[in-house]
Amino acid sequence: MNFDNLKFDENGLIPAIVVDAVSKKVLTLAYMNKESLQITADKKLTCFYSRSRKELWLKGETSGNYQHVVSITADCDGDALLVMVEKDGPACHKGTDSCFNNKIFINDQLQEFSYEGLFELLKGRKAEKKEGSYTTYLFEKGLDKILKKVGEETTEVIIAAKAEDKKETIYEIADLAYHVMVLMVQAGISLEDVQRELASRHVIDHKVKQEKMTK
Numbered sequence: 079m080n081f082d083n084l085k086f087d088e089n090g091l092i093p094a095i096v097v098d099a100v101s102k103k104v105l106t107l108a109y110m111n112k113e114s115l116q117i118t119a120d121k122k123l124t125c126f127y128s129r130s131r132k133e134l135w136l137k138g139e140t141s142g143n144y145q146h147v148v149s150i151t152a153d154c155d156g157d158a159l160l161v162m163v164e165k166d167g168p169a170c171h172k173g174t175d176s177c178f179n180n181k182i183f184i185n186d187q188l189q190e191f192s193y194e195g196l197f198e199l200l201k202g203r204k205a206e207k208k209e210g211s212y213t214t215y216l217f218e219k220g221l222d223k224i225l226k227k228v229g230e231e232t233t234e235v236i237i238a239a240k241a242e243d244k245k246e247t248i249y250e251i252a253d254l255a256y257h258v259m260v261l262m263v264q265a266g267i268s269l270e271d272v273q274r275e276l277a278s279r280h281v282i283d284h285k286v287k288q289e290k291m292t293k
């Protein structure tokens with residue numbers, strides 16, 4: 079790894095933003111020096127420099143929550159790093175998936191949406207039933223009802239797509255996505271489970287393409 083174009087601060091450190099390569103969630107912000115960055119590249123595991131303890135620390139060495147490095151990218155000025163990883167466990171020392179959990183401001187005029195946020199809402203409806211909630215109704219009716227809705231919405235997607243009605247197809251795909259996520263919660267399947275499965279298929283597909291090109 080060539081460090082020549084990187085800009086370390088007066089203490090010889092560079093900030094490293096660690097992101098889950100599968101979920102794209104920001105996990106933590108830590109710091110590296112040249113030695114820890116070299117160790118990270120050699121071991122393909124994140125290694126940081128602790129500013130409080132004044133020493134190197136290999137993430138997961140004591141907890142087992144290693145972070146396997148997928149890629150390291152420098153920003154346009156070369157004074158910050160983006161580290162994509164696949165993690166073995168929680169990224170935060172407090173046991174949470176990410177260190178960034180405490181929202182200090184939300185813009186009421188802009189609605190924030192994410193699949194992760196919707197999934198957490200669905201899990202909440204299953205854990206704590208809310209009267210009048212359609213999602214709660216589905217969980218109360220159980221697996222057979224949920225599967226029936228998934229089947230119905232799949233048919234609606236097919237009908238809309240066959241009619242080449244883009245707007246209606248988008249609407250029905252959204253309905254299907256919602257009901258599939260309800261099924262996932264019911265079955266104990268997480269978003270990361272599906273993301274990792276898709277990621278593994280992407281790797282396989284990439285290898286297949288390479289093999290075809292070399293023949």
